[in-house]
Amino acid sequence: MVMAASETKFHVLAVDDTLIDRKLIEKLLKTSSYQVTAVDSGTKALEFLGLNNNDHHDVEVNLIITDYCMPGMTGYDLLRKIKESSSFKDIPVVTMSSDNIPSRINRCLEDGAEEFFLKPVQLSDVNKLRPHLMKRRTQTNVNKRKAMDEIVSPDRTRARYNELEVK
Amino acid sequence: MDFVNQLQRKFIDYSSSLHREGIVDDQFTQLRKLEDENSPHFVMEVASLFFEDCEKLINNMAIALEQKQGVDFKQIDECIHQLKGSSSSIGAMRVKNACIAFRSFSDGQNREGCLRCLQQLSHEYSLLKNKLQTLFRLEKQIVAAGGSIPRVH
Numbered sequence: 408m409v410m411a412a413s414e415t416k417f418h419v420l421a422v423d424d425t426l427i428d429r430k431l432i433e434k435l436l437k438t439s440s441y442q443v444t445a446v447d448s449g450t451k452a453l454e455f456l457g458l459n460n461n462d463h464h465d466v467e468v469n470l471i472i473t474d475y476c477m478p479g480m481t482g483y484d485l486l487r488k489i490k491e492s493s494s495f496k497d498i499p500v501v502t503m504s505s506d507n508i509p510s511r512i513n514r515c516l517e518d519g520a521e522e523f524f525l526k527p528v529q530l531s532d533v534n535k536l537r538p539h540l541m542k543r544r545t546q547t548n549v550n551k552r553k554a555m556d557e558i559v560s561p562d563r564t565r566a567r568y569n570e571l572e573v574k
Numbered sequence: 575m576d577f578v579n580q581l582q583r584k585f586i587d588y589s590s591s592l593h594r595e596g597i598v599d600d601q602f603t604q605l606r607k608l609e610d611e612n613s614p615h616f617v618m619e620v621a622s623l624f625f626e627d628c629e630k631l632i633n634n635m636a637i638a639l640e641q642k643q644g645v646d647f648k649q650i651d652e653c654i655h656q657l658k659g660s661s662s663s664i665g666a667m668r669v670k671n672a673c674i675a676f677r678s679f680s681d682g683q684n685r686e687g688c689l690r691c692l693q694q695l696s697h698e699y700s701l702l703k704n705k706l707q708t709l710f711r712l713e714k715q716i717v718a719a720g721g722s723i724p725r726v727h
Contacts, residue, residue: 425656425659425660427620427627427663428663430623431605434608435608476655505655505658505659527663527665529604530607
């Protein structure tokens with residue numbers, strides 16, 4: 408039983424304190440056929456992921472896109488928290504900002520952000536997300552397939568073992 | 575159908591004039607491109623949010639600049655930053671440029687200069703709001719007459 412590349416939509420968590428930008432990123436993502444959850448702070452993003460309480464790990468997020476300049480927890484703080492979390496460090500994170508500050512951009516990329524988009528974000532930017540998502544999904548499928556093979560074919564394994572024994 | 579065509583032509587001409595006058599830039603066109611059957615009034619909705627945002631920020635800055643005990647230029651700067659961001663997101667080019675000019679005066683902590691900039695900013699905002707509301711009225715008229723909004727470019 409082989410796990411084909413799933414037809415379910417990728418789920419993106421968008422984080423931005425500005426309502427207009429949240430509406431815009433949500434529209435861009437939905438236009439590109441992603442399922443979107445949009446929150447207005449890093450704290451809410453972490454709550455949604457379940458980082459603050461261990462009860463719900465059933466929400467699956469495939470990518471996080473966050474604004475940099477936010478009151479309280481910045482996008483950079485959020486990036487660090489995600490990358491330091493054992494449960495969520497493998498979720499790709501993308502940062503965005505209306506300010507073109509090279510040191511800021513470099514810091515985010517060096518500390519684990521896959522991309523850094525300058526606002527206003529365009530559809531062409533959102534198109535850059537897919538490779539990051541496909542890479543993760545392929546890896547997950549390879550891992551799942553290995554696990555499935557081990558569960559599904561105990562007979563085959565046993566037969567092989569028996570053959571060895573006979574030899 | 576001729577009536578609808580007239581309205582559509584009016585819409586296209588008016589839309590082009592907004593671009594020509596620099597009221598809106600390419601980002602506004604990008605927002606238009608995102609409109610579809612699922613969200614036929616996306617631009618109108620985002621524009622409403624922008625108008626609310628802009629009015630609030632302009633008001634806050636006016637109050638901040640009136641403070642006799644000293645102007646909080648940091649607050650002014652934050653307002654400008656927010657407004658520059660949202661005007662950029664919606665493609666309101668002249669409002670955005672007014673914000674950029676404003677910033678240099680607030681950086682210089684120049685109260686008089688800031689007051690002039692705020693006036694300029696208010697003017698650009700009024701202009702934008704009037705023109706976009708005219709455009710959106712045309713949009714509603716076209717839909718009411720059973721036509722579709724011409725998708726430019």
